[in-house]
Amino acid sequence: MSRLYTDEQLAEIAKPFEDHAIDALRRGDLARVRELLEEMKNGPVGLDGLSGHTLSRKAGKLRQDFGEEEALRQLQRVGAQLMRTWAQQYIQGDERGAIADLVAVFREQPGGVLAPLVEDDEKVVLDLAPCGSGGKLDRARLQEKHPDWYGNWSDGVSSYCQICKASQKALNESVGADVWTSEKGEAGACRLTFAKQASRGRDLFSDEERRTIVKTRIDRAREKLDKGETDIAALLEGQRKDWKPSHDFGLVMLEYFYGVALEKGGAAYLQEVLEQTYAPAFNAGFPRYAAMSDDALLREIARTWNYHCADFAIHEEDDRFVFRLDPCGSGGRMFRGRMWRDMFHYGEPLGPIMRDAHDINFNRVGAPAYCTHCAASNKAQLKDALSPSTPLFFVIDGHRQSRPGAACATFAYKKSARREDVDPVLFRQVGLTPPRERELKERKA
Secondary structure (H helix, E strand, O other), rough: OOOOHHHHHHHHHOOOOHHHHHHHHOOOOOOHHHHHHHHHHHHOOOHHHHHHHHHHHHHHHHHHHHHHHHHHHHHHHHHHOOOOOHHHHHHHHOHHHHHHHHHHHOOOOOOEOOOOEOOOOEEEEEEEOOOOOOOHHHOHHHHHOHHHHEEEEOOOOEHHHHHHHHHHHHHHHHHOOOOOEEOOOOOOOEEEEEEEEOOOOOOOOOOOHHHHOOOOOOHHHHHHHHHOOOOOOOHHHOOHHHOOHHHHHHHHHHHHHHHHHHHHHHHHHHHHHHHHHHHHHHHHHHHHHHHHOHHHHHHHHHHHHHHOOOOOOEEEEOOOEEEEEEOOHHHHHHOOOOOOHHHHOOOOOOOOOOOOOHHHHOOOOEHHHHHHHHHHHHHHHHOOOOOOOOOOOOEEEOOOOOOOOOOOEEEEOOOOOOHHHOHHHHHHHHOOOHHHHHHHHHOOO
């Protein structure tokens, strides 16, 4: 097989949409800028959907396996760790900063619609219509279609929203007051109320701030263009990582679910959890990726890594594209302790390093627990590697990131690649027999 791209072309493909938009802005090509703004707005949609479905199914899995009372207890443990930095902020009196960052989480959820903040002497109110996470899932009526995974619990609240409720309860108990409460409405709507404590009787946000804090930089850039103002470069710079509040909030939440699973049943139970909660959402994209051309797939994976808050470069080999992630935007940044707000570090409660090797951690000793979902991704793709309907679009070398400072690597195989020649090490890392070895065993049998 011959190469399809020069190194310069690969570097151009790796560039985030924001850089292309800034180039178009400098050229005065505002039509192209608007096209790219739409691409930037939709950049995290796929990842957000995968995260939302996976989180909801994990809460549903806990309820199925251990009963509602125990599931709620574990969710509150997750919530307590998740809200730890917010609790510290409230206790220190920084209510403005704590509220602003909670608003940022909901602001950056694709599909969410936020009204301007409403503030009085006692509280700050944020109306979501819909909420971009649990509300979005509820609008799809998934709690009715798949009640075991998404359905309403005994209090009438769906699986995903139970996680939010547990986080609120944990924060309030840590602070000693009901500083964050929510009230679900119709069609995915929700009202969040942030009660003031230290700041009671004074404004935390100006009139302008209450209007603008709920808008993404993409929203604000479009507003300026609509008014004929083109000084939007500062709003575009670094936009791909604007999603970090929602992105990292969800990632840390997932990691805490993995910690709970390991406590409940060890690596074997965590593997079961991933196979039942993550793999179905991941596998749902197979038909789409299998139908893509090499060029479309390469650009799609580059877009995904950009909005996964990764720093990466692309290299082409005869049969595949190699994404060198330094760091990966999820497991790599977690391994290096680089989560938003310093939310997570391995070794803290529910943040285990796995001592023993297992198929679900790439058969590594001392593997970070979050990276098990990548082993689950590999297994989902490689178990049917010879089938053309199974795309090999997101195959990870689970031993590359051997220490926090090491880069990781992901491979996207070309359509013409000989699947029998896929590196056998990748199969063995997740406990699978490489196709050639399996064929030889079958012949001998």
